[in-house]
Amino acid sequence: MKNLNRRHFVKQLGMSSAGLMLGSSINSVEAKTPCDHNTTPIIPFVGTHQAGITTPGQKHIYFIVLDLHTDKLEDIKQMFKVWTSYSKNLTQGKNVKEYSKNHFIPPADTGEADSLSAHKLTLTFGVSPSFFTKLNINHLKPAELTDLPHFPRDQLKPEYIGGDICIQACADDPQVAFNAVRNLVRVARSTITMKWSQSGFTSYDDLQTPRNLFAFKDGTANFSGQKLDEVVWVQQDNWLKNGSYLVVRRIKMFLETWDRTNAAEQNNTFGRYRDSGIAFGHKDEFDTLDLKKMDEKGKPIFPNTSHVKLAHQTGLNILRRSYSYASGIDDHAQFDAGLLFISFQNDPKTFITIQNSLGNTDKMNEYVTHIGSGLFACFPGIVDEQDYLGRSLFDAI
Numbered sequence: 074m075k076n077l078n079r080r081h082f083v084k085q086l087g088m089s090s091a092g093l094m095l096g097s098s099i100n101s102v103e104a105k106t107p108c109d110h111n112t113t114p115i116i117p118f119v120g121t122h123q124a125g126i127t128t129p130g131q132k133h134i135y136f137i138v139l140d141l142h143t144d145k146l147e148d149i150k151q152m153f154k155v156w157t158s159y160s161k162n163l164t165q166g167k168n169v170k171e172y173s174k175n176h177f178i179p180p181a182d183t184g185e186a187d188s189l190s191a192h193k194l195t196l197t198f199g200v201s202p203s204f205f206t207k208l209n210i211n212h213l214k215p216a217e218l219t220d221l222p223h224f225p226r227d228q229l230k231p232e233y234i235g236g237d238i239c240i241q242a243c244a245d246d247p248q249v250a251f252n253a254v255r256n257l258v259r260v261a262r263s264t265i266t267m268k269w270s271q272s273g274f275t276s277y278d279d280l281q282t283p284r285n286l287f288a289f290k291d292g293t294a295n296f297s298g299q300k301l302d303e304v305v306w307v308q309q310d311n312w313l314k315n316g317s318y319l320v321v322r323r324i325k326m327f328l329e330t331w332d333r334t335n336a337a338e339q340n341n342t343f344g345r346y347r348d349s350g351i352a353f354g355h356k357d358e359f360d361t362l363d364l365k366k367m368d369e370k371g372k373p374i375f376p377n378t379s380h381v382k383l384a385h386q387t388g389l390n391i392l393r394r395s396y397s398y399a400s401g402i403d404d405h406a407q408f409d410a411g412l413l414f415i416s417f418q419n420d421p422k423t424f425i426t427i428q429n430s431l432g433n434t435d436k437m438n439e440y441v442t443h444i445g446s447g448l449f450a451c452f453p454g455i456v457d458e459q460d461y462l463g464r465s466l467f468d469a470i
Protein backbone atom coordinates (compact mmCIF):
# COMPACT_ATOMS: atom_id res chain seq x y z
CA MET A 74 0.00 0.00 0.00
CA LYS A 75 1.26 3.46 -0.91
CA ASN A 76 0.88 5.49 2.24
CA LEU A 77 0.17 8.56 0.15
CA ASN A 78 -1.83 11.51 1.30
CA ARG A 79 -3.69 12.99 -1.69
CA ARG A 80 -2.75 16.45 -0.38
CA HIS A 81 0.76 15.89 -1.72
CA PHE A 82 -0.67 15.75 -5.19
CA VAL A 83 -2.67 18.92 -4.68
CA LYS A 84 0.49 20.70 -3.57
CA GLN A 85 2.07 19.84 -6.89
CA LEU A 86 -0.55 21.80 -8.81
CA GLY A 87 0.45 25.06 -10.46
CA MET A 88 0.32 28.32 -8.50
CA SER A 89 -2.59 29.65 -10.49
CA SER A 90 -4.96 26.88 -9.45
CA ALA A 91 -3.65 26.97 -5.89
CA GLY A 92 -4.51 30.66 -5.77
CA LEU A 93 -7.99 29.95 -7.00
CA MET A 94 -8.41 27.28 -4.34
CA LEU A 95 -7.39 29.49 -1.46
CA GLY A 96 -9.36 32.45 -2.66
CA SER A 97 -12.70 30.72 -2.86
CA SER A 98 -14.06 29.45 0.42
CA ILE A 99 -17.67 29.89 -0.73
CA ASN A 100 -19.03 27.76 -3.54
CA SER A 101 -19.70 30.59 -5.91
CA VAL A 102 -18.99 28.58 -9.03
CA GLU A 103 -22.29 29.05 -10.79
CA ALA A 104 -23.85 29.52 -14.20
CA LYS A 105 -24.41 26.61 -16.50
CA THR A 106 -22.71 27.33 -19.78
CA PRO A 107 -20.85 24.89 -21.95
CA CYS A 108 -17.69 27.01 -21.67
CA ASP A 109 -17.16 27.03 -17.92
CA HIS A 110 -14.81 24.07 -17.61
CA ASN A 111 -11.13 23.82 -16.71
CA THR A 112 -11.16 26.77 -14.32
CA THR A 113 -10.16 25.10 -11.07
CA PRO A 114 -9.90 21.43 -10.08
CA ILE A 115 -11.53 22.20 -6.72
CA ILE A 116 -15.17 23.17 -6.22
CA PRO A 117 -15.58 24.43 -2.63
CA PHE A 118 -17.85 22.27 -0.47
CA VAL A 119 -18.67 25.17 1.88
CA GLY A 120 -21.22 27.71 0.68
CA THR A 121 -24.78 29.02 0.96
CA HIS A 122 -25.95 26.31 -1.42
CA GLN A 123 -24.68 22.77 -1.89
CA ALA A 124 -22.29 22.42 -4.81
CA GLY A 125 -23.22 20.10 -7.68
CA ILE A 126 -26.48 21.88 -8.46
CA THR A 127 -25.68 25.08 -10.35
CA THR A 128 -22.05 23.99 -10.66
CA PRO A 129 -21.25 23.51 -14.37
CA GLY A 130 -21.61 19.82 -15.17
CA GLN A 131 -18.55 17.64 -14.70
CA LYS A 132 -17.80 14.71 -16.99
CA HIS A 133 -18.87 11.87 -14.72
CA ILE A 134 -21.49 11.04 -12.12
CA TYR A 135 -21.93 8.33 -9.53
CA PHE A 136 -25.45 8.61 -8.15
CA ILE A 137 -26.58 6.45 -5.24
CA VAL A 138 -29.79 6.00 -3.26
CA LEU A 139 -29.61 4.65 0.28
CA ASP A 140 -32.07 3.14 2.76
CA LEU A 141 -31.99 3.95 6.46
CA HIS A 142 -32.04 0.94 8.72
CA THR A 143 -32.32 2.78 12.01
CA ASP A 144 -34.85 5.24 13.40
CA LYS A 145 -32.34 6.70 15.89
CA LEU A 146 -32.14 10.40 15.11
CA GLU A 147 -28.87 10.86 16.99
CA ASP A 148 -27.18 8.19 14.86
CA ILE A 149 -28.35 9.82 11.64
CA LYS A 150 -27.24 13.25 12.82
CA GLN A 151 -23.83 11.82 13.66
CA MET A 152 -23.65 10.17 10.24
CA PHE A 153 -24.25 13.52 8.52
CA LYS A 154 -21.55 15.12 10.68
CA VAL A 155 -19.05 12.48 9.60
CA TRP A 156 -20.17 12.82 5.97
CA THR A 157 -19.63 16.57 6.21
CA SER A 158 -16.09 16.11 7.45
CA TYR A 159 -15.34 13.43 4.83
CA SER A 160 -16.89 15.51 2.03
CA LYS A 161 -14.80 18.57 2.91
CA ASN A 162 -11.66 16.49 2.54
CA LEU A 163 -12.70 14.53 -0.54
CA THR A 164 -13.73 17.64 -2.48
CA GLN A 165 -10.28 19.10 -1.82
CA GLY A 166 -8.59 16.03 -3.23
CA LYS A 167 -7.64 14.68 0.20
CA ASN A 168 -8.20 11.31 1.80
CA VAL A 169 -11.25 11.13 4.07
CA LYS A 170 -8.85 11.03 7.05
CA GLU A 171 -5.10 10.92 7.47
CA TYR A 172 -3.69 7.40 7.09
CA SER A 173 -2.64 5.83 10.38
CA LYS A 174 0.89 4.55 10.93
CA ASN A 175 -0.67 1.44 12.47
CA HIS A 176 -0.64 -1.17 9.72
CA PHE A 177 -2.75 -3.61 11.73
CA ILE A 178 -5.98 -1.70 11.06
CA PRO A 179 -7.73 -1.15 7.70
CA PRO A 180 -6.49 1.99 5.91
CA ALA A 181 -8.64 5.06 6.69
CA ASP A 182 -9.40 5.68 3.02
CA THR A 183 -10.21 2.99 0.46
CA GLY A 184 -7.39 4.58 -1.52
CA GLU A 185 -8.28 4.18 -5.18
CA ALA A 186 -8.15 7.95 -5.66
CA ASP A 187 -4.71 8.29 -4.04
CA SER A 188 -2.49 10.34 -6.33
CA LEU A 189 -5.50 11.80 -8.15
CA SER A 190 -6.55 15.43 -7.75
CA ALA A 191 -10.10 16.46 -6.77
CA HIS A 192 -11.12 16.64 -10.44
CA LYS A 193 -13.89 19.15 -9.54
CA LEU A 194 -15.57 16.62 -7.27
CA THR A 195 -18.92 17.76 -5.88
CA LEU A 196 -21.03 15.82 -3.37
CA THR A 197 -24.71 16.69 -3.11
CA PHE A 198 -26.99 15.18 -0.47
CA GLY A 199 -30.78 14.90 -0.38
CA VAL A 200 -33.55 13.18 1.57
CA SER A 201 -36.82 11.68 0.33
CA PRO A 202 -40.34 11.66 1.82
CA SER A 203 -39.73 8.25 3.44
CA PHE A 204 -36.75 9.68 5.38
CA PHE A 205 -39.21 11.72 7.44
CA THR A 206 -41.60 8.85 7.99
CA LYS A 207 -38.85 6.47 9.11
CA LEU A 208 -37.48 9.02 11.57
CA ASN A 209 -40.92 10.01 12.84
CA ILE A 210 -40.48 13.63 11.86
CA ASN A 211 -43.25 13.97 9.29
CA HIS A 212 -44.22 17.34 10.79
CA LEU A 213 -40.98 18.71 9.27
CA LYS A 214 -41.58 17.30 5.80
CA PRO A 215 -42.27 20.20 3.43
CA ALA A 216 -45.73 19.97 1.81
CA GLU A 217 -44.01 19.85 -1.62
CA LEU A 218 -42.01 16.72 -0.70
CA THR A 219 -44.42 13.92 -1.58
CA ASP A 220 -43.82 10.90 -3.80
CA LEU A 221 -43.99 11.77 -7.50
CA PRO A 222 -47.31 10.76 -9.10
CA HIS A 223 -47.59 7.96 -11.63
CA PHE A 224 -47.00 9.42 -15.12
CA PRO A 225 -48.42 8.08 -18.39
CA ARG A 226 -46.26 5.21 -19.72
CA ASP A 227 -44.16 4.91 -16.55
CA GLN A 228 -42.76 1.41 -16.21
CA LEU A 229 -40.88 1.86 -12.97
CA LYS A 230 -38.96 -1.15 -11.70
CA PRO A 231 -38.84 -1.89 -7.96
CA GLU A 232 -35.03 -1.94 -8.09
CA TYR A 233 -34.86 1.72 -9.25
CA ILE A 234 -37.38 3.39 -6.93
CA GLY A 235 -37.67 4.17 -3.22
CA GLY A 236 -34.82 4.95 -0.86
CA ASP A 237 -34.41 7.56 1.85
CA ILE A 238 -31.20 9.44 1.01
CA CYS A 239 -29.42 10.26 -2.23
CA ILE A 240 -25.83 11.22 -2.85
CA GLN A 241 -24.85 12.71 -6.19
CA ALA A 242 -21.09 12.54 -6.75
CA CYS A 243 -19.88 14.35 -9.88
CA ALA A 244 -16.26 14.74 -10.99
CA ASP A 245 -14.16 14.95 -14.12
CA ASP A 246 -12.69 11.55 -13.20
CA PRO A 247 -14.99 8.53 -12.65
CA GLN A 248 -12.71 6.92 -10.08
CA VAL A 249 -12.71 10.06 -7.94
CA ALA A 250 -16.52 10.11 -7.92
CA PHE A 251 -16.74 6.41 -7.07
CA ASN A 252 -14.06 6.66 -4.36
CA ALA A 253 -16.07 9.39 -2.64
CA VAL A 254 -19.32 7.41 -2.57
CA ARG A 255 -17.54 4.22 -1.55
CA ASN A 256 -15.97 5.92 1.48
CA LEU A 257 -19.22 7.67 2.49
CA VAL A 258 -21.11 4.37 2.35
CA ARG A 259 -18.33 2.48 4.11
CA VAL A 260 -18.31 4.74 7.15
CA ALA A 261 -22.12 4.59 7.49
CA ARG A 262 -22.68 0.85 7.15
CA SER A 263 -24.29 0.68 10.61
CA THR A 264 -27.07 3.10 9.64
CA ILE A 265 -27.69 2.70 5.91
CA THR A 266 -27.86 0.09 3.14
CA MET A 267 -27.49 0.70 -0.58
CA LYS A 268 -30.74 0.67 -2.59
CA TRP A 269 -29.74 1.57 -6.16
CA SER A 270 -27.04 3.40 -7.99
CA GLN A 271 -26.13 4.54 -11.47
CA SER A 272 -22.94 5.85 -12.99
CA GLY A 273 -23.01 8.13 -16.01
CA PHE A 274 -21.00 10.28 -18.37
CA THR A 275 -21.29 13.34 -20.61
CA SER A 276 -19.40 14.56 -23.64
CA TYR A 277 -18.23 18.02 -22.57
CA ASP A 278 -15.44 19.50 -24.63
CA ASP A 279 -15.70 23.00 -23.10
CA LEU A 280 -17.02 24.57 -26.29
CA GLN A 281 -20.19 22.77 -27.22
CA THR A 282 -23.40 21.65 -25.57
CA PRO A 283 -22.94 17.94 -24.76
CA ARG A 284 -24.80 15.38 -26.88
CA ASN A 285 -26.99 12.62 -25.43
CA LEU A 286 -27.07 9.05 -26.78
CA PHE A 287 -29.62 10.10 -29.46
CA ALA A 288 -26.79 12.38 -30.65
CA PHE A 289 -28.80 15.55 -29.90
CA LYS A 290 -27.34 18.50 -28.05
CA ASP A 291 -28.91 18.29 -24.60
CA GLY A 292 -29.02 21.23 -22.21
CA THR A 293 -29.33 24.06 -24.73
CA ALA A 294 -32.34 25.67 -23.05
CA ASN A 295 -30.69 25.68 -19.61
CA PHE A 296 -29.83 29.18 -18.49
CA SER A 297 -27.54 30.96 -16.05
CA GLY A 298 -27.39 33.94 -13.73
CA GLN A 299 -30.19 35.29 -11.59
CA LYS A 300 -32.92 33.44 -13.48
CA LEU A 301 -31.20 30.16 -12.71
CA ASP A 302 -31.10 31.05 -9.00
CA GLU A 303 -34.81 31.86 -9.05
CA VAL A 304 -35.68 28.53 -10.65
CA VAL A 305 -33.48 26.35 -8.45
CA TRP A 306 -33.31 27.57 -4.85
CA VAL A 307 -36.07 27.16 -2.26
CA GLN A 308 -36.90 30.58 -0.80
CA GLN A 309 -39.47 29.66 1.88
CA ASP A 310 -38.43 30.43 5.41
CA ASN A 311 -38.00 26.86 6.64
CA TRP A 312 -35.10 24.41 7.08
CA LEU A 313 -34.91 23.91 3.30
CA LYS A 314 -34.26 27.59 2.50
CA ASN A 315 -31.37 27.75 -0.01
CA GLY A 316 -31.79 24.06 -0.74
CA SER A 317 -33.41 22.55 -3.83
CA TYR A 318 -35.54 19.63 -5.01
CA LEU A 319 -33.79 16.95 -7.06
CA VAL A 320 -35.78 14.76 -9.44
CA VAL A 321 -34.03 11.70 -10.81
CA ARG A 322 -35.40 9.46 -13.58
CA ARG A 323 -33.58 6.46 -15.00
CA ILE A 324 -34.77 6.59 -18.60
CA LYS A 325 -33.95 3.68 -20.85
CA MET A 326 -33.34 4.72 -24.47
CA PHE A 327 -33.97 2.14 -27.20
CA LEU A 328 -30.89 2.87 -29.22
CA GLU A 329 -31.42 0.06 -31.73
CA THR A 330 -34.87 1.44 -32.68
CA TRP A 331 -33.54 4.99 -32.80
CA ASP A 332 -30.66 3.97 -35.05
CA ARG A 333 -33.17 2.58 -37.59
CA THR A 334 -35.11 5.89 -37.64
CA ASN A 335 -34.60 8.22 -40.59
CA ALA A 336 -32.91 11.56 -40.02
CA ALA A 337 -36.06 13.66 -40.65
CA GLU A 338 -38.01 11.69 -38.04
CA GLN A 339 -35.15 12.08 -35.56
CA ASN A 340 -35.31 15.86 -36.03
CA ASN A 341 -39.14 15.87 -35.80
CA THR A 342 -38.95 14.01 -32.49
CA PHE A 343 -37.33 17.00 -30.86
CA GLY A 344 -38.24 19.97 -33.12
CA ARG A 345 -34.53 20.71 -33.36
CA TYR A 346 -31.87 19.70 -35.86
CA ARG A 347 -29.57 16.96 -34.70
CA ASP A 348 -26.37 18.37 -36.23
CA SER A 349 -26.61 21.97 -35.05
CA GLY A 350 -29.10 21.83 -32.16
CA ILE A 351 -30.97 24.74 -33.80
CA ALA A 352 -34.76 24.72 -33.31
CA PHE A 353 -36.97 24.47 -36.41
CA GLY A 354 -37.38 27.88 -38.05
CA HIS A 355 -34.67 29.52 -35.90
CA LYS A 356 -31.13 30.66 -36.70
CA ASP A 357 -28.97 29.91 -33.69
CA GLU A 358 -28.89 27.07 -31.15
CA PHE A 359 -29.51 29.48 -28.28
CA ASP A 360 -32.32 31.53 -29.89
CA THR A 361 -35.34 32.04 -27.65
CA LEU A 362 -38.02 29.66 -28.93
CA ASP A 363 -40.99 31.07 -30.80
CA LEU A 364 -43.54 28.25 -30.84
CA LYS A 365 -45.93 30.29 -32.99
CA LYS A 366 -43.63 30.31 -36.01
CA MET A 367 -45.30 29.12 -39.24
CA ASP A 368 -43.77 27.65 -42.38
CA GLU A 369 -44.29 29.13 -45.85
CA LYS A 370 -47.57 27.19 -46.17
CA GLY A 371 -48.88 28.71 -42.95
CA LYS A 372 -48.50 25.50 -40.95
CA PRO A 373 -46.94 25.53 -37.44
CA ILE A 374 -43.23 24.86 -37.71
CA PHE A 375 -43.02 22.65 -34.61
CA PRO A 376 -44.75 19.26 -34.78
CA ASN A 377 -47.38 19.06 -32.02
CA THR A 378 -45.70 15.91 -30.75
CA SER A 379 -42.17 17.35 -30.62
CA HIS A 380 -40.42 17.07 -27.27
CA VAL A 381 -39.24 20.67 -27.22
CA LYS A 382 -42.66 22.12 -28.05
CA LEU A 383 -44.42 20.08 -25.37
CA ALA A 384 -41.84 20.99 -22.73
CA HIS A 385 -41.55 24.66 -23.71
CA GLN A 386 -45.28 25.38 -23.96
CA THR A 387 -45.63 24.93 -20.18
CA GLY A 388 -43.72 28.20 -19.79
CA LEU A 389 -41.91 26.59 -16.84
CA ASN A 390 -38.19 26.18 -16.20
CA ILE A 391 -36.10 23.53 -14.52
CA LEU A 392 -32.34 23.07 -14.40
CA ARG A 393 -31.48 19.83 -16.22
CA ARG A 394 -28.20 18.22 -15.14
CA SER A 395 -28.46 14.81 -16.77
CA TYR A 396 -25.87 12.15 -17.64
CA SER A 397 -25.89 9.35 -20.20
CA TYR A 398 -25.42 5.80 -18.99
CA ALA A 399 -24.42 2.55 -20.64
CA SER A 400 -24.77 -0.42 -18.31
CA GLY A 401 -24.13 -3.50 -20.42
CA ILE A 402 -26.73 -5.51 -22.30
CA ASP A 403 -30.36 -6.24 -21.37
CA ASP A 404 -32.34 -9.52 -21.43
CA HIS A 405 -33.21 -8.94 -25.11
CA ALA A 406 -29.56 -8.63 -26.17
CA GLN A 407 -30.00 -4.86 -26.63
CA PHE A 408 -27.96 -2.07 -25.06
CA ASP A 409 -29.02 -1.24 -21.50
CA ALA A 410 -28.39 2.45 -22.03
CA GLY A 411 -30.15 5.75 -21.58
CA LEU A 412 -30.30 8.97 -19.66
CA LEU A 413 -29.95 9.44 -15.93
CA PHE A 414 -32.21 12.48 -16.05
CA ILE A 415 -31.63 14.83 -13.13
CA SER A 416 -33.36 18.15 -12.66
CA PHE A 417 -33.24 20.74 -9.91
CA GLN A 418 -36.12 23.10 -9.15
CA ASN A 419 -37.49 25.00 -6.18
CA ASP A 420 -40.79 23.15 -6.41
CA PRO A 421 -41.32 19.56 -7.66
CA LYS A 422 -44.62 20.69 -9.21
CA THR A 423 -42.62 22.32 -12.00
CA PHE A 424 -41.16 18.96 -13.04
CA ILE A 425 -44.57 17.27 -12.63
CA THR A 426 -46.27 19.82 -14.92
CA ILE A 427 -43.61 19.46 -17.63
CA GLN A 428 -43.65 15.65 -17.43
CA ASN A 429 -47.46 15.65 -17.69
CA SER A 430 -47.23 17.93 -20.72
CA LEU A 431 -44.87 15.43 -22.39
CA GLY A 432 -47.33 12.75 -21.23
CA ASN A 433 -48.63 10.40 -23.88
CA THR A 434 -48.03 12.89 -26.67
CA ASP A 435 -44.23 13.17 -26.75
CA LYS A 436 -42.92 11.52 -29.93
CA MET A 437 -39.81 10.60 -27.94
CA ASN A 438 -41.97 8.02 -26.08
CA GLU A 439 -41.48 5.69 -29.06
CA TYR A 440 -37.83 5.46 -28.12
CA VAL A 441 -37.69 5.71 -24.30
CA THR A 442 -39.16 4.20 -21.12
CA HIS A 443 -38.88 5.64 -17.62
CA ILE A 444 -37.79 2.79 -15.33
CA GLY A 445 -36.41 4.56 -12.24
CA SER A 446 -37.55 7.54 -10.22
CA GLY A 447 -36.95 9.57 -7.10
CA LEU A 448 -37.59 12.92 -5.47
CA PHE A 449 -35.22 14.32 -2.87
CA ALA A 450 -34.99 17.55 -0.91
CA CYS A 451 -31.36 18.69 -1.07
CA PHE A 452 -30.19 20.47 2.07
CA PRO A 453 -28.93 24.05 2.00
CA GLY A 454 -25.15 24.37 1.95
CA ILE A 455 -22.94 24.37 5.01
CA VAL A 456 -21.85 27.89 5.79
CA ASP A 457 -19.12 27.65 8.44
CA GLU A 458 -16.80 25.22 10.19
CA GLN A 459 -19.40 24.31 12.86
CA ASP A 460 -22.11 23.64 10.31
CA TYR A 461 -22.94 20.17 9.02
CA LEU A 462 -25.22 18.66 6.38
CA GLY A 463 -28.85 18.76 7.48
CA ARG A 464 -28.22 20.95 10.54
CA SER A 465 -31.14 23.26 9.78
CA LEU A 466 -33.43 20.19 9.76
CA PHE A 467 -32.02 18.59 12.91
CA ASP A 468 -32.12 21.94 14.76
CA ALA A 469 -35.83 22.24 13.93
CA ILE A 470 -36.69 18.92 15.65
Ligand SMILES: C=CC1=C(C)c2cc3[nH]c(cc4nc(cc5[nH]c(cc1n2)c(C)c5CCC(=O)O)C(CCC(=O)O)=C4C)c(C)c3C=C
Nearest residue numbers: 285289290291292293294324381384385412414427428441
Ligand atom coordinates in the same frame (compact mmCIF):
# COMPACT_ATOMS: atom_id res chain seq x y z
C1 LIG B 1 -39.99 16.35 -17.48
C2 LIG B 1 -38.84 16.76 -17.85
C3 LIG B 1 -38.02 16.19 -18.95
C4 LIG B 1 -37.64 14.88 -19.18
C5 LIG B 1 -37.97 13.67 -18.36
C6 LIG B 1 -36.83 14.88 -20.36
C7 LIG B 1 -36.23 13.77 -20.94
C8 LIG B 1 -35.39 13.77 -22.04
N1 LIG B 1 -35.02 14.86 -22.81
C9 LIG B 1 -34.20 14.48 -23.82
C10 LIG B 1 -33.62 15.31 -24.80
C11 LIG B 1 -33.84 16.69 -24.95
N2 LIG B 1 -34.59 17.49 -24.14
C12 LIG B 1 -34.58 18.78 -24.62
C13 LIG B 1 -35.20 19.87 -24.06
C14 LIG B 1 -35.97 19.86 -22.90
N3 LIG B 1 -36.34 18.78 -22.16
C15 LIG B 1 -37.05 19.19 -21.06
C16 LIG B 1 -37.59 18.38 -20.08
C17 LIG B 1 -37.45 16.99 -19.99
N4 LIG B 1 -36.73 16.17 -20.80
C18 LIG B 1 -37.12 20.61 -21.10
C19 LIG B 1 -37.78 21.47 -20.06
C20 LIG B 1 -36.46 21.02 -22.24
C21 LIG B 1 -36.29 22.46 -22.70
C22 LIG B 1 -37.47 22.91 -23.48
C23 LIG B 1 -37.35 24.37 -23.88
O1 LIG B 1 -37.84 25.23 -23.15
O2 LIG B 1 -36.75 24.65 -24.93
C24 LIG B 1 -33.77 18.80 -25.81
C25 LIG B 1 -33.48 20.02 -26.68
C26 LIG B 1 -32.24 20.75 -26.31
C27 LIG B 1 -32.24 21.35 -24.93
O3 LIG B 1 -32.79 22.40 -24.69
O4 LIG B 1 -31.66 20.70 -24.05
C28 LIG B 1 -33.30 17.51 -26.01
C29 LIG B 1 -32.40 17.02 -27.12
C30 LIG B 1 -34.00 13.09 -23.70
C31 LIG B 1 -33.13 12.26 -24.60
C32 LIG B 1 -34.74 12.65 -22.61
C33 LIG B 1 -34.88 11.30 -22.03
C34 LIG B 1 -34.22 10.24 -22.39
Ligand SMILES: [Fe+2]
Nearest residue numbers: 380381384393
Ligand atom coordinates in the same frame (compact mmCIF):
# COMPACT_ATOMS: atom_id res chain seq x y z
FE1 LIG C 1 -35.83 16.79 -22.58
